Amino acid sequence: MLGDLISGLEKEEHKILRETVARFAKDRIAPIAARIDEEDYFPEDIFKEMGELGFTGIMIPEEYGGFGIDPLAAVIVLEEIAKQSASVALSLMVTSVLFGHNVAYWGNDELKKKYLPGIASGKLIGAYALTEPDAGSDSVSIKTRAERKGDYFIVNGQKMFITNAPVADVFYVFVYTDPTKKKEGMSVLLIEKEMEGVTVAKKLDKMGMRGSPTGLIFFEDVKVPVTNIIGTEGMGYPQMLKSLEIERMVISAISTGVSLAALDWMVRYSNERKQFGKPIGQFEMIMKKIADAGAMLDAVRTYLYMYAATYNEEKDNRFESASVKFLASETAVKITLDAIQVLGGYGYTKEYPVERYMRDAKLLDIGSGTSEIMRFVAAKSLLKAGRVI
Ligand SMILES: Cc1cc2nc3c(=O)[nH]c(=O)nc-3n(C[C@H](O)[C@H](O)[C@H](O)COP(=O)(O)OP(=O)(O)OC[C@H]3O[C@@H](n4cnc5c(N)ncnc54)[C@H](O)[C@@H]3O)c2cc1C
The missing domain is CATH 2.40.110.10 (Butyryl-CoA Dehydrogenase, subunit A, domain 2)
Structure with a gap:
């Protein structure tokens, strides 16, 4: 079934982490996700709570109050948050990974001591x-x-x-x-x-x-x-290249989180909504959308999780980061658009969250490097290697 392949990559502590984040996201973020979007407000209280729970410390070493450096844990946290609100996940990714992890990775002890405990506890926000x-x-x-x-x-x-x-x-x-x-x-x-x-x-x-x-x-x-x-x-240029590698990996988890939420709506709605006397999930053209979404999502998620679980910072990972990023974000755009189509007129209204998912997903193939640039980077890596077999 969907997701079974990746569960083998998760250790016991990852499974516990996923459960904790999922519970928090369902209880605290899901009820206000539509309002965050509608009113365009930054949920400061949610960030404080995520700080207390340690989520803002993903990819920050334990000695500075973080979770430790574990890309797979970061992927899990961001995916679970993004299932409920991609915008909360995006801001969380920026403070914890783009600011927190980069300072941890490149900064001197003094700067780490000065800023990281505040970022890890959610008392400071980074950009x-x-x-x-x-x-x-x-x-x-x-x-x-x-x-x-x-x-x-x-x-x-x-x-x-x-x-x-x-x-x-x-x-x-x-x-x-x-x-x-x-x-x-x-x-x-x-x-x-x-x-x-x-x-x-x-x-x-x-x-x-x-x-x-x-x-x-x-x-x-x-x-x-x-x-x-x-x-x-x-040292700015090598820092930029390395930080974009991590960024493109973890932002892909926001894409898979949004895709999962959209596919979940497609499946549930298709089983319930009846037209012509039967559930729309029995019409082949709807089934195709569901099959394509499930297959694309499982493939890209497996790629992302394998990459995160085996990430080796010493290596040049430009191909993996660029390719997983454009695959995951374009999958999110496609699945969220198809979700609107499956929900028909209802999908186009704010009564259901799928139109929000689509608007959120569109950023994912622009920010952190557009899909065009990701293809350029991926192709350049292969061409530089000269051969693939
Ligand atoms: C909501 C949001 C949040 C963001 N957050 C941050 C952030 O926190 N920090 C940060 O530094 N930046 C951030 N960005 C910026 C983001 O990374 C850039 O928008 C993105 O890299 C594209 O740059 P641009 O918008 O200037 O587009 P341009 O570079 O002007 O590109 C315009 C179009 O031309 C295409 N293009 C450009 N060059 C080529 C080429 N060589 N070959 C083919 N096509 C090409 C692009 O793919 C795109 O389709 C954010 C952007 C948004 C919208």
Whole structure:
């Protein structure tokens, strides 16, 4: 049956974790998921509770109050949360993995001690700021500049489409410390919201992922202590590549979570809804949609879980991350659209959550690298290898 293949990859502690997260998500998130979407509000109380339960500490070492580094655990947590609300899962992924895990992986002890316990306990919210108004897919063309002046960097520039920006306390910011060196001149600084010269401009009004606030950040002569650098000067580019590897893996769990929720509605509705005297699930064209959804989802989920369970950070995983990301997100878009079709006119209304799933799913093949770019990365990896057998 659906999902049986992956259960063999989960250890006992993963199964317990899944049960705990699923219970929390059903009890605390499901009842307000539609309202989060409708009113586009960030559920601060839910983040506090997730902090108390340790969910914001996925991919943060235990010594800093986290769960430890276990990509499979992160996939399980994000998938279970996304079944109820993809937007809560997206904001959770950004603070815990894109901020938390990156600081844990690349930061020095001082920065880890300063920020990670707050992130792991949900008391601090983090954001990851790479994209700029003129630099999306082409991320090396960012213009944000950090100029060294004694013990400080003076930062000027702006960031666009930053998840959590309107609610975050601290940002993981990609800058150029030496633009003449191109990629080798890219660095990462931790910049706090309260530092003088930082302005979070506005919350964007989006079609989906509502409740996961997305914003612009302006940096105007911001004085950032040199001790806030992640790693060393010029290490930004390799950090970006490695962090995108993890990001593309874990965001795929949001895709599988949304897909599971949509398929669940397709199956339940098809058994109940009768037309022409019988359940619509007995019509072949509806059955095809259900069969395709189940097969695609099981295949992509098995790929994702195998990848997460065997993830080896020492390896170049660009092909796996890019390919699982476009497969999972496009599967989510397809299944959520088909779910609307199966529910007919009801699927098009807000009486059922499938239209929300579709609006949320569409972000998943854009954010963290578009499907076009994912295919480019995947193909480039294979071409570079030269042969596959
Ligand atoms: C809700 C939301 C949340 C986000 N959160 C964050 C965040 O937290 N942090 C962050 O840094 N960024 C974030 N982003 C930014 C996101 O990663 C970018 O939107 C994405 O990488 C695409 O960049 P772009 O929007 O500038 O599109 P563009 O790069 O301008 O692309 C436009 C179109 O051209 C295509 N295209 C571009 N280059 C090529 C090429 N070489 N070959 C073929 N096609 C190409 C693209 O695939 C796309 O279809 C977020 C975006 C959204 C919408």
